[in-house]
Amino acid sequence: MRDIRFRAWHCESKIMYSWDDLINRIGISASVFVETKQWKPMQYTGLKDKKGKEEVYAADIIRAIDPIALERGEPSDYVGVVVWSEKSLAWILEDEDEKFIELLCRAEQIDIIGNIHQN
Numbered sequence: 001m002r003d004i005r006f007r008a009w010h011c012e013s014k015i016m017y018s019w020d021d022l023i024n025r026i027g028i029s030a031s032v033f034v035e036t037k038q039w040k041p042m043q044y045t046g047l048k049d050k051k052g053k054e055e056v057y058a059a060d061i062i063r064a065i066d067p068i069a070l071e072r073g074e075p076s077d078y079v080g081v082v083v084w085s086e087k088s089l090a091w092i093l094e095d096e097d098e099k100f101i102e103l104l105c106r107a108e109q110i111d112i113i114g115n116i117h118q119n
Contacts, residue, residue, distance in 0.1 A: 005056055006033060009040040009117040016118065019044075038115060045082060045091045050109045058082055059116045064093060064107035078107075081116060 005019040022028055033041050042057040049056065056062060060082045070076035080095035082104060091104040113119065 003044060003046070005044045006041050007044075008042065009059075009115075011038055011040065014117075015083060016115075037084060042047075042115070045083075045104065047091075047104065047107075047110065049112050053111050056082060056104075056112060057109060057115070058084060058091070061113040061119055062093065062107075063109075063111040063113060064104075065109045067108050079113070 004073060006022065006049045007019060008017050009015075010017060017026060035041060040059070042059045045056045045058065047056040048054060049062075053068045055097045061079070062082060063077065066078060078093055078095055080093040082091055083094050084090075087105065093104050094105065
């Protein structure tokens with residue numbers, strides 16, 4: 001079972017608050033986990049980068065390999081934004097050309113480039 005945690009972007013101060021910051025410095029409140037004009041919450045996907053160090057969150061911009069496309073000899077290197085798909089009920093990677101890795105859980109060699117709020 002994966003950890004359920006968040007980080008949040010504070011729009012006015014332009015600061016990204018980690019899970020520890022939200023608990024210890026801010027004090028968790030329900031308003032932090034609902035998107036408002038002030039707060040943009042991002043849920044942890046349960047995945048980490050290829051080095052196993054950085055956690056992948058919603059709204060991260062990442063580069064990843066789709067092993068199924070690679071096996072088929074198709075283009076397999078994707079750069080896009082991590083989003084939750086209501087249709088698939090899973091994390092997916094969307095890119096500018098509307099191509100995506102349908103299920104992010106099958107992505108390999110994940111590099112975190114940044115996120116939509118800071119890049």
